[in-house]
Amino acid sequence: MSREQRQSWQEIRDRIHGRILSGDFRPGDKLPRDADLAEALGCARSTVQRAMQDLSDSGFVERRRKGGSRVRPDPVTRATLDIPVARKEVESRGSTYGYRLISREVGPPPHAVQAAFGATFSQAMLRVQALHLADARPFILEDRWIVPETVPEALELDVSEVNVNEWLVKHKPYDKLDMRFYAEQAGAERADILGVDPGAALLMIERTTWIDGAPITTVRSSTAPGYQLVSQS
Amino acid sequence: MSREQRQSWQEIRDRIHGRILSGDFRPGDKLPRDADLAEALGCARSTVQRAMQDLSDSGFVERRRKGGSRVRPDPVTRATLDIPVARKEVESRGSTYGYRLISREVGPPPHAVQAAFGATFSQAMLRVQALHLADARPFILEDRWIVPETVPEALELDVSEVNVNEWLVKHKPYDKLDMRFYAEQAGAERADILGVDPGAALLMIERTTWIDGAPITTVRSSTAPGYQLVSQS
DNA sequence: TAGTGGTCTAGACCACCGG
DNA sequence: CGGTGGTCTAGACCACTAT
Numbered sequence: 081m082s083r084e085q086r087q088s089w090q091e092i093r094d095r096i097h098g099r100i101l102s103g104d105f106r107p108g109d110k111l112p113r114d115a116d117l118a119e120a121l122g123c124a125r126s127t128v129q130r131a132m133q134d135l136s137d138s139g140f141v142e143r144r145r146k147g148g149s150r151v152r153p154d155p156v157t158r159a160t161l162d163i164p165v166a167r168k169e170v171e172s173r174g175s176t177y178g179y180r181l182i183s184r185e186v187g188p189p190p191h192a193v194q195a196a197f198g199a200t201f202s203q204a205m206l207r208v209q210a211l212h213l214a215d216a217r218p219f220i221l222e223d224r225w226i227v228p229e230t231v232p233e234a235l236e237l238d239v240s241e242v243n244v245n246e247w248l249v250k251h252k253p254y255d256k257l258d259m260r261f262y263a264e265q266a267g268a269e270r271a272d273i274l275g276v277d278p279g280a281a282l283l284m285i286e287r288t289t290w291i292d293g294a295p296i297t298t299v300r301s302s303t304a305p306g307y308q309l310v311s312q313s
Numbered sequence: 314m315s316r317e318q319r320q321s322w323q324e325i326r327d328r329i330h331g332r333i334l335s336g337d338f339r340p341g342d343k344l345p346r347d348a349d350l351a352e353a354l355g356c357a358r359s360t361v362q363r364a365m366q367d368l369s370d371s372g373f374v375e376r377r378r379k380g381g382s383r384v385r386p387d388p389v390t391r392a393t394l395d396i397p398v399a400r401k402e403v404e405s406r407g408s409t410y411g412y413r414l415i416s417r418e419v420g421p422p423p424h425a426v427q428a429a430f431g432a433t434f435s436q437a438m439l440r441v442q443a444l445h446l447a448d449a450r451p452f453i454l455e456d457r458w459i460v461p462e463t464v465p466e467a468l469e470l471d472v473s474e475v476n477v478n479e480w481l482v483k484h485k486p487y488d489k490l491d492m493r494f495y496a497e498q499a500g501a502e503r504a505d506i507l508g509v510d511p512g513a514a515l516l517m518i519e520r521t522t523w524i525d526g527a528p529i530t531t532v533r534s535s536t537a538p539g540y541q542l543v544s545q546s
Numbered sequence: 547t548a549g550t551g552g553t554c555t556a557g558a559c560c561a562c563c564g565g
Numbered sequence: 566c567g568g569t570g571g572t573c574t575a576g577a578c579c580a581c582t583a584t
Contacts, residue, residue: 281514
């Protein structure tokens with residue numbers, strides 16, 4: 081008789097994944113219960129659980145309590161991006177990092193900023209514009225708005241010395257993050273600051289963070305031409 | 314005496330995370346072993362394991378066998394992107410999807426394509442250029458190269474009828490994916506195809522996939538102005 | 547080679563949600 | 566309300582790697 085081999089959750093995942101790819105399970109189909117899969121595949125239920133968890137994270141299946149597992153009808157490709165602190169990114173390229181404060185002001189946020197937070201805030205906010213340099217050349221221009229009610233210490237910061245970006249990352253945890261990427265042409269002013277031709281295509285990165293539902297900060301980063309975001313693994 | 318409450322791995326994670334944020338554990342510090350944390354926090358080791366796994370996935374800590382766990386010295390913000398199949402994306406916006414083949418040819422790949430695969434391939438490849446439409450307006454222009462040795466069926470496909478993009482997603486699994494995003498100005502030809510002004514800023518998406526080390530396909534997608542990539546949660 | 551994280555198992559209970 | 570996925574526990578063994 082055959083002996084059951086010990087199987088890793090990756091093997092179990094691949095076996096199930098294989099049956100999806102082979103058309104054995106088709107998009108929209110309901111999959112067997114974890115317990116039944118476990119028995120059929122000859123492993124513990126928690127191993128199936130782990131495998132299905134991964135398939136769910138990867139976007140191949142949807143899971144619902146009581147509803148069971150289904151093959152996701154619309155395939156997606158999922159990518160993970162690491163956005164390091166600007167200084168780290170510059171240094172990892174072997175360049176020398178530099179930081180230059182461009183402006184600091186306190187005032188009412190424009191509509192675009194309020195929209196980023198998904199609400200209307202009539203209160204004044206702290207705005208900081210700064211330039212990250214790589215070997216003394218412009219690398220990223222960031223335009224940041226900070227909500228003083230959530231981050232009162234920010235008003236006291238000497239932003240000409242302290243890198244607000246890194247200060248926030250180190251001291252202000254968030255539990256909600258909205259991030260978006262798009263392309264935009266450089267206007268005259270931005271082109272001048274970044275040292276590029278007006279109309280150059282810039283990759284824009286927008287980040288907005290909240291903690292316990294309270295808005296922390298939103299930042300629009302204009303990256304210099306040639307900048308690329310690369311997915312992990 | 315006090316009774317130990319049953320704790321979820323999220324609670325355990327937050328307690329450890331809290332000690333990192335509070336400066337109790339500083340960047341670069343070595344954390345206690347899982348077993349010690351479990352005892353200190355009053356839960357099973359596997360619960361700590363799950364919590365640390367999440368902190369590792371989120372980029373807060375680094376884990377190494379024998380080496381133990383350390384607070385990651387360089388903070389990163391991590392974002393997950395879902396890139397749906399073009400048709401799904403168009404339909405989810407309430408628009409009508411359309412597909413138009415622009416060209417199909419077999420020939421030697423340019424250096425840029427070989428570079429994407431990280432190797433030199435002198436063999437001929439299948440190139441397919443196609444346009445995805447939203448309400449009859451250009452949405453995404455894709456320029457794809459397929460390796461016939463890995464995907465022999467592709468040569469037989471009637472690409473004027475079949476959406477190669479979706480065909481590959483459904484039938485060709487991959488185990489390695491490289492994805493990158495950048496901004497680029499539209500040249501005259503692309504501007505014409507996409508129906509935009511020459512010089513417009515376009516968000517570019519590059520995807521390259523492998524299976525068992527063998528290259529499958531690489532595609533450069535030029536998205537129409539206004540296109541945004543938005544992170545999940 | 548020994549220490550540490552990674553995983554598997556078996557069993558139990560919980561939480562959500564469809565019928 | 567009952568079925569299904571989600572999680573916790575305790576214990577054992579494995580795999581990687583720092584020392």
